[in-house]
Amino acid sequence: MMAEGIGFGTIVGRFRAEEVRQDGQPAACPGWLLTTQGEEVAALVTGLYGGRPRSCNQKPGTFEVVLEKDAIAVTVDGPSSVINHLVLGERHDPIHVCNGSAFLAPMDSVGHPCGCPESAFARKAAARSGRGPKPDARLTFRLAAAPDAGLFGLSSSSWTFYESLSAAVDAMERANAKARMEIRLQRKVVTTRSGMTVSYVHPTFSVVERESAAPGDLQLAA
Incomplete structure (x- = not known):
């Protein structure tokens, strides 16, 4: 197998x-x-x-x-056993990876504020418009x-x-x-x-x- x-x-x-x-x-x-x-x-x-x-x-x-x-x-x-990120761009080549408050990638931005809205409603609206990251949950x-x-x-x-x-x-x-x-x-x-x-x-x-x-x-x- x-x-x-x-x-x-x-x-x-x-x-x-x-x-x-x-x-x-x-x-x-x-x-x-x-x-x-x-x-x-x-x-x-x-x-x-x-x-x-x-x-x-x-x-x-x-x-x-x-x-x-x-x-x-x-x-x-x-x-x-969990990967739970917000990602903008393609999974294999993202331009923005964060946890909702701080960057996880790219390397030169790790730990810095990511700028995502605090409210879930605003995050979802930004993702729908293509301006904000969307979930990559694994x-x-x-x-x-x-x-x-x-x-x-x-x-x-x-x-x-x-x-x-x-x-x-x-x-x-x-x-x-x-x-x-x-x-x-x-x-x-x-x-x-x-x-x-x-x-x-x-x-x-x-x-x-x-x-x-x-x-x-x-x-x-x-």
């Missing part, structure tokens, strides 16, 4: 809440979309959460499964139901996921802990002014339990 890499470690599969259509635009998936280069990984995850395999003509050797369960329990090793985890299956990855540009990851990282840093968490698809249906109904699906992330550094000391999350 070949493992995949998505920028923050070698993993055996990826979970996605959205995909890129042939016209280059993002589209919501009907359920969690698992992509993997391991047939046995696809079979294992499908057995745990149900799913509908589908062809992946653009990536020979890649297996795709649309899972049937929206909420999946996972284990995260700690803050080092997570590695193990499946709580099959921890020996290997590491999985999830990445998203969703503000909902970025904000939920920020809260989870704060909890992990305070506890100096691994954490049992849950990834979940959050669905929202809105009607536009023209009367069109639009469905949105965003990934979100919440702490279920956090495991203290001391072995066997398990605490319920606040």
Whole structure:
């Protein structure tokens, strides 16, 4: 079995809440979309959460499964398993990377104020206009139901996921802990002014339990 890499470690599969259509635009998936280069990984995850395999003509050797369960329990090793930045420009060649208050890149700007608005509303408005950075949120985890299956990855540009990851990282840093968490698809249906109904699906992330550094000391999350 070949493992995949998505920028923050070698993993055996990826979970996605959205995909890129042939016209280059993002589209919501009907359920969690698992992509993997391991047939046995696809079979294992499908057995745990149900799913509908589908062809992946653009990536020979890649297996795709649309899972049937929206909420999946996972284990995260700690803050080092998370990348949660705001980025302006392409991920492989960004011109601005920050944490909302200070620059993380480029190197000559690290630690200096990034100039992003304090309010979430203003940040989102700047990102929509192309003047401000948008989320680059990435997570590695193990499946709580099959921890020996290997590491999985999830990445998203969703503000909902970025904000939920920020809260989870704060909890992990305070506890100096691994954490049992849950990834979940959050669905929202809105009607536009023209009367069109639009469905949105965003990934979100919440702490279920956090495991203290001391072995066997398990605490319920606040």
